[in-house]
Amino acid sequence: PSLAVAVPCSGVYCGIRDVTKRVVGANIPVGNDVAVSLFGAIVADVVSLAVRTPANVLALRLQVERAEGQDVNVWEAFRDGWDRLPPAIVTDLPYLLSRIALNYYITTGLDSIGRYEIKIIAVACFCAAITTPFDVARTRILLAGSEQSGPQRRDGVFYTMAKITAENDGGIQNLFAGWIERTAYYGVGRAWLDPIRLIGYLGIRDAVLLQWFS
Numbered sequence: 001p002s003l004a005v006a007v008p009c010s011g012v013y014c015g016i017r018d019v020t021k022r023v024v025g026a027n028i029p030v031g032n033d034v035a036v037s038l039f040g041a042i043v044a045d046v047v048s049l050a051v052r053t054p055a056n057v058l059a060l061r062l063q064v065e066r067a068e069g070q071d072v073n074v075w076e077a078f079r080d081g082w083d084r085l086p087p088a089i090v091t092d093l094p095y096l097l098s099r100i101a102l103n104y105y106i107t108t109g110l111d112s113i114g115r116y117e118i119k120i121i122a123v124a125c126f127c128a129a130i131t132t133p134f135d136v137a138r139t140r141i142l143l144a145g146s147e148q149s150g151p152q153r154r155d156g157v158f159y160t161m162a163k164i165t166a167e168n169d170g171g172i173q174n175l176f177a178g179w180i181e182r183t184a185y186y187g188v189g190r191a192w193l194d195p196i197r198l199i200g201y202l203g204i205r206d207a208v209l210l211q212w213f214s
Contacts, residue, residue, distance in 0.1 A: 009048045010197070017044035034104050041100055046089055053088040054081030057142045064143060084141055090157045091138035095131040095186070099123055117192055125187030132182050133175035137161050 021040035058077040102123045107116055137160045144155075155163065164174045 009052050012051065013044045013048040015044075016047050017041055020044060034101060037100055037104065038097055041096055042093065045092060045096055049088050049092060050082075050085060053085050053142070054078040056088075057081035057084065060139070060143050080144075081142070084144075087141045087157045087160075088138060091134040091141075094134050095127050098131065099127040102127065120194055121187050121191045124191035125183045128183045128186035129179050132177075132179040133161055135182055136164060136175050136177055140164060 017040045020043045021036050024039055025036045054077070057080055058072070058074060061072050061077050103120060106123060107119050111119065134157070137157050140160050141155070141157070161175060165172055167174055
C-alpha cells in the first residue's frame, strides 16, 4: 500500500508546493524566500499526508498483525488512518521543515553536483536523527488498535512520547530506538535521489504544461 501511493503522493506534494509558493510568493515581500518555501511545504505535506496516512496505517498493520496470525480489516485501517491524520501531520513536519530550512542556508547555487549531493545527504541524516522521537511516536500511534478509534480518547503525540520514555525505565533512549536505520534510510536511501527526482518532476511538469497550453 505504501509503495502504491508513494509516487502519486510525491507528484501531488511537488505540484501543490509549487502552486502554493507561486500564489503566496506574490503577496510576501522579496527576501522571505524561506517563509514562502516553508509555508508551501506545510500545505503540500498536509494534502499528501491525507492520502499517505491511511495507506501507511494499512501497511503497518499488514506487517504486524499478519505476522501475529491476525486478520486485517482493510476499511477499518483506512478509517483509522483518517482519524490519525492530525498526529501524523504533527510528527511529519519537524523533519520536513528542518531539512528545508537547513538546505536553504547550507546549499548555494554555486555548488557542484557532487558538493550539493554531499550537503543534502548530510542535512537529511542530521534531521532524520534529531527527529527520530517524532517517528517513534507516529509509529506507535498508527499501530494503535481499532479499539482506540471513534469517540474514545486517543493519546496525543507528546503524551505518547512520555509513555514511551517511561517504558522499561529506558528513559529518553526509548525515543531514539532505530535512529541509525532511520538516518541511513532518509540520508543514504532517499536524499541522494532528490536531484534525480527533482529533474524528473520538472520534466514531467513542463511536458504536461506544454501539452495543455500548446
